[in-house]
Amino acid sequence: MGESPDAPLVPRPRLVERLSAGVLGPLTVVIGPPGAGKSALLTQWVHTGTAPGPVARVTCDDAPEPPGLFWARVTRALGAAGVAVPDGDAVPGGERPGPTCDGLATAARLAEVLAARRVPVVLVLDGFRAGAGAPCAAGVAYLLAHAGRALRLVVAARGDPPLHLHRHRLAGDLTELRTGALAFDDRETAELLALHGITLPRRAVASLRERTEGWAAGLRLAALALARQPDPERYAMRFSGTDDAVVGYLVEELLDGQPAEVRRLLLMTSILDRVNAPLAAAVAGDRAGRRFAVVAGEHASLEACGQGWYRYHRMIGEALRRRLLEEHPGQIAALHRRAAAWLGDNGPLSGAVGHALAADDRPYAHRLIVHHLAIGQILGLTATRLPHTATGSASSAVDGSPETALVTAASTLSHGDMTACATVLTQAECLLAGTATPADHATQARLHLTHAVIRTQLERLRDPVAAPAAAAEAQRLFALLPREAQADHPELRALIQLVRGGAELRRGRLTAAESALTTGLRAAGTAGNGALRRDFLVELALLEGLRGRFRAAAELAATAQRPPLPASAPGDPSHAALQMVRAWTGPSHNGTSPAGNGAPPAGDNGAARQPAVALSRRELDVLAQLARTMATDEIAAELQLSVNTVKTHLKSVYRKLSVSRRTAAVRRARELGLLPHLT
Structure with missing residues (x-):
C-alpha cells in the first residue's frame, strides 16, 4: 500500500535532501514499519539524479533469501549500473553466485572491484531482511567494511539491519531516517488526499495525520475509504487502527508469515503503551521476554523510546489489539492483570491503575492508589491525574474495602460533592476500624494517612475552623513515613502546610505562619500544582497586609493572579482572602495602612522580612x-x-x-x- 511504486507519489523534498546528503557517506539506513513509504521515498530520490555516482538497486521484498540468489542479484544490479564486475570463474578462489554458495567469496570479490574505483557507486538494498549472523548479513557487512569510500550503501528495512550500526554511529558515518522522520506532515497529508481527489478542512487533515501518526499506508487506506463516505470529514476525525482495511493490511504485512512465538509476542504486548523486556516477560512469558530485544530490533512497528523501552506505532497497536480481541478474547483480562501487577511494583502508577481497570479489577486499582499514597492525584493536588475511571459512585463504597471507600470519597470531593464525600468518608472510618491487624502496620498507616488527607481537603473547603485538626493528624501520620516517601509526595506536604499556615496566620502567629507557608509553597511548586501555589501566594499576601506591607501584599496578590496560575473563583478557599487583600491594597490606600476595613495590621513577634514579590x-x-x-x-x-x-x-x-x-x-x-x- 504505502510501498507500491505504481501509487501516486507525494513530493517529499525534505527527505530527499537528507538522502542526498546521506549518500555522501558510506551508510544510510531507512527504517520503518510496513507501509511507511520507504520504497516510494527511494524511488523519488533516484529520479532526482542527485546520486554521487551510478545507482544499483536491489529489491529484496522484505524477505530472507538464499545468499547465492541474493548475491547474484547484487552482482547483476552493479553490472547494470556500469560496474565492471568480472565473472566468478575469472577470480582465483572465486565462486559463481548460485543457490548453494554462502556469498562471502562473492562479497570479497565485489569489495576488491569497488575498492579500485575512483567514482562512487550507490548500492540500494530495498527491503533487506537478514538476521544477525545470517550469511547475507555477514557478506554485506564485509562488503561495507572492505569496499572503501567508493561504496555508498543505502539499506531500507523494517528493522535494524545487522551491520554494526552502533559502530558506524559512533564513527559519524551513518545517516538514519526512521519512523518519525518518514511520517507525513499536514501538508504532505493534504497533498496525498488531493491525489485521491479528496479535500478536507485543515482541522480534519490535522486530525487524520495525528490519528495515523503520519503513517503512509494508513493515510492511503483512509483516502480510499474517504472516497466512499457520505461525510468524509466526520470519518477522517474518527479513523483509527481498528478499521477493517487497516487490520487486514497489517495482518498480511506484519503478522502473516511470522513464527508463532513472534506473532504471539506482538499480539500480547500490544496492550501496553510502553514495553521493555521485563514487562514483556511478565505479560507474555519468560521466553517471550528473552526474545523481546531481538523482535523489537527487527520490527520498526516498535519504536525505541530509550533505555530499553519501546512503544507501538499508534495505528499498528490499535490494529494488533483488535486482532488480539478477535483471536484470544478470553486472555485479555489476564494480560492486563499481569501488566498491572508488574507496573504496580515498577511503575508508572498511572499505567498500573489503567491496566487494573482494563482488567475490570477496580478493587486492585484502589489498593494501588492507597498503597502508593497517590490520593493527591485523585484530589487534584498534583499536575497529573490518574485515570478518572479509577473512582466509583458513592453507592459503590458501601460494603466495600476501605481503599474503595477512600478513593470514592476523594473522587466525589474532586467533583465538588462535599456531602457525598463526608458520607463515604464516614463509611471508610467504619471499615478502617474493622481492618486493623498488627501484621500489616504499613498498610494501616497508609490507609489512615489517606483518610486524614481527604479529611483535611474536605474541611478546608467546607469548614476552615475544623481543618487545622485534620491537618494536624495528617501531619503526624505524614511524619511517620520514611524520608524517601515524604519526598515522593510534596503535594501532601503542601496541603498540610497550607492549612497549618493559614491557621497560624489567623491566630496572629505571623512568624510561624510564614514558615509553614514558605515551606508549603516550595512543596506546591515541586508538585506542579498551580492552584495550591496560587493559594499559598494569596495567604502570603494576606500575611504581608497584616504586617502593614501593602506594596508587598499587592505584588504577591498580582503574582497569584498571573498565568499560568489558575484564576481564583468565588468557590476557591483563597477567594475571600484575595478580596480582602485587594481591598487593603486598592489605589486609594497608596501603600499606607488601611482604615475602617475591620482588619487592622497585626504585630509580629518574630523578625520581620518581606517575602515574595513580582519580579520583572x-x-x-x-x-x-x-x-x-x-x-x-x-x-x-x-x-x-x-x-x-x-x-x-x-x-x-x-x-x-x-x-x-x-x-x-x-x-x-x-x-x-x-x-x-x-x-
Whole structure:
C-alpha cells in the first residue's frame, strides 16, 4: 500500500535532501514499519539524479533469501549500473553466485572491484531482511567494511539491519531516517488526499495525520475509504487502527508469515503503551521476554523510546489489539492483570491503575492508589491525574474495602460533592476500624494517612475552623513515613502546610505562619500544582497586609493572579482572602495602612522580612544567572546588557526580596517558589 511504486507519489523534498546528503557517506539506513513509504521515498530520490555516482538497486521484498540468489542479484544490479564486475570463474578462489554458495567469496570479490574505483557507486538494498549472523548479513557487512569510500550503501528495512550500526554511529558515518522522520506532515497529508481527489478542512487533515501518526499506508487506506463516505470529514476525525482495511493490511504485512512465538509476542504486548523486556516477560512469558530485544530490533512497528523501552506505532497497536480481541478474547483480562501487577511494583502508577481497570479489577486499582499514597492525584493536588475511571459512585463504597471507600470519597470531593464525600468518608472510618491487624502496620498507616488527607481537603473547603485538626493528624501520620516517601509526595506536604499556615496566620502567629507557608509553597511548586501555589501566594499576601506591607501584599496578590496560575473563583478557599487583600491594597490606600476595613495590621513577634514579590522578566533573567554564581560582568555579557543595567536590576531584586547579598537573594527566591526553574 504505502510501498507500491505504481501509487501516486507525494513530493517529499525534505527527505530527499537528507538522502542526498546521506549518500555522501558510506551508510544510510531507512527504517520503518510496513507501509511507511520507504520504497516510494527511494524511488523519488533516484529520479532526482542527485546520486554521487551510478545507482544499483536491489529489491529484496522484505524477505530472507538464499545468499547465492541474493548475491547474484547484487552482482547483476552493479553490472547494470556500469560496474565492471568480472565473472566468478575469472577470480582465483572465486565462486559463481548460485543457490548453494554462502556469498562471502562473492562479497570479497565485489569489495576488491569497488575498492579500485575512483567514482562512487550507490548500492540500494530495498527491503533487506537478514538476521544477525545470517550469511547475507555477514557478506554485506564485509562488503561495507572492505569496499572503501567508493561504496555508498543505502539499506531500507523494517528493522535494524545487522551491520554494526552502533559502530558506524559512533564513527559519524551513518545517516538514519526512521519512523518519525518518514511520517507525513499536514501538508504532505493534504497533498496525498488531493491525489485521491479528496479535500478536507485543515482541522480534519490535522486530525487524520495525528490519528495515523503520519503513517503512509494508513493515510492511503483512509483516502480510499474517504472516497466512499457520505461525510468524509466526520470519518477522517474518527479513523483509527481498528478499521477493517487497516487490520487486514497489517495482518498480511506484519503478522502473516511470522513464527508463532513472534506473532504471539506482538499480539500480547500490544496492550501496553510502553514495553521493555521485563514487562514483556511478565505479560507474555519468560521466553517471550528473552526474545523481546531481538523482535523489537527487527520490527520498526516498535519504536525505541530509550533505555530499553519501546512503544507501538499508534495505528499498528490499535490494529494488533483488535486482532488480539478477535483471536484470544478470553486472555485479555489476564494480560492486563499481569501488566498491572508488574507496573504496580515498577511503575508508572498511572499505567498500573489503567491496566487494573482494563482488567475490570477496580478493587486492585484502589489498593494501588492507597498503597502508593497517590490520593493527591485523585484530589487534584498534583499536575497529573490518574485515570478518572479509577473512582466509583458513592453507592459503590458501601460494603466495600476501605481503599474503595477512600478513593470514592476523594473522587466525589474532586467533583465538588462535599456531602457525598463526608458520607463515604464516614463509611471508610467504619471499615478502617474493622481492618486493623498488627501484621500489616504499613498498610494501616497508609490507609489512615489517606483518610486524614481527604479529611483535611474536605474541611478546608467546607469548614476552615475544623481543618487545622485534620491537618494536624495528617501531619503526624505524614511524619511517620520514611524520608524517601515524604519526598515522593510534596503535594501532601503542601496541603498540610497550607492549612497549618493559614491557621497560624489567623491566630496572629505571623512568624510561624510564614514558615509553614514558605515551606508549603516550595512543596506546591515541586508538585506542579498551580492552584495550591496560587493559594499559598494569596495567604502570603494576606500575611504581608497584616504586617502593614501593602506594596508587598499587592505584588504577591498580582503574582497569584498571573498565568499560568489558575484564576481564583468565588468557590476557591483563597477567594475571600484575595478580596480582602485587594481591598487593603486598592489605589486609594497608596501603600499606607488601611482604615475602617475591620482588619487592622497585626504585630509580629518574630523578625520581620518581606517575602515574595513580582519580579520583572529581566529581573528573573538576572537572578537566574546569579544562581549560576556568575559575576556582574559575566551576567552582562550573557544577557547582552551593560554592567550598569545589570547593577540596576540587581538593586531592584535586592529591594523587592528585602535582602542585601547575592546568596540571600537566590535563597529567598527559592524559598518562595517564585523561580521554579531555579529549584
